[in-house]
Amino acid sequence: GIQVEQSPPDLILQEGANSTLRCNFSDSVNNLQWFHQNPWGQLINLFYIPSGTKQNGRLSATTVATERYSLLYISSSQTTDSGVYFCAVETRGAQKLVFGQGTRLTINP
Amino acid sequence: GAVVSQHPSWVICKSGTSVKIECRSLDFQATTMFWYRQFPKQSLMLMATSNEGSKATYEQGVEKDKFLINHASLTLSTLTVTSAHPEDSSFYICSARPPQGGYGYTFGSGTRLTVV
Numbered sequence: 504g505i506q507v508e509q510s511p512p513d514l515i516l517q518e519g520a521n522s523t524l525r526c527n528f529s530d531s532v533n534n535l536q537w538f539h540q541n542p543w544g545q546l547i548n549l550f551y552i553p554s555g556t557k558q559n560g561r562l563s564a565t566t567v568a569t570e571r572y573s574l575l576y577i578s579s580s581q582t583t584d585s586g587v588y589f590c591a592v593e594t595r596g597a598q599k600l601v602f603g604q605g606t607r608l609t610i611n612p
Numbered sequence: 613g614a615v616v617s618q619h620p621s622w623v624i625c626k627s628g629t630s631v632k633i634e635c636r637s638l639d640f641q642a643t644t645m646f647w648y649r650q651f652p653k654q655s656l657m658l659m660a661t662s663n664e665g666s667k668a669t670y671e672q673g674v675e676k677d678k679f680l681i682n683h684a685s686l687t688l689s690t691l692t693v694t695s696a697h698p699e700d701s702s703f704y705i706c707s708a709r710p711p712q713g714g715y716g717y718t719f720g721s722g723t724r725l726t727v728v
Contacts, residue, residue, distance in 0.1 A: 538719075544650075544705070544722040544724065545719075545721050545722065551714065589655065589656070591717075598661075600658070600707070601658070602655045602657075604654075605655055
């Protein structure tokens, strides 16, 4: 099956810093989503981005489908941005999401 | 829109008993729902795909008789953990995909199961 690799596994930053999270996948996808899992376990859907670039406030994401990677940018980090960020993909015909191992982001005040 | 509700949020049960978890799509109909399990500090692993009106499809290694899935209506899927043991303690999350395009999958808030 498809392999989804996220990097870095852990990231510790000071408040106000910018960060880039990466997601590589091993096959063509028809769906890619970025999620933020908060300390209570809730998965927040950040972006649905099988290709192209989207922005939502301090967050933006870019997926280059032909090169099989996606990037999540967080600017001017806040402590509330802490948590685990997951990339998940769906391959054509599979109709299910496969998750990467996540990036654990810690923003210190 | 596109809200999935999961209940209960947490449950503690004794070894040997069964626990039922409900997953509802509140503002859309879902012919297919998905159940994931997440152990501490790990990623989400798909357990099974729940199909309305038919049998669930289980991922390799998931025990069908232990994790009973019922999808009796277009808005409700249930996961029953039968004869629970401490190793079944985990975070269970359900998901569904709204029929309108451009949004992707949406997830319930999860159920933290502790078996004592």
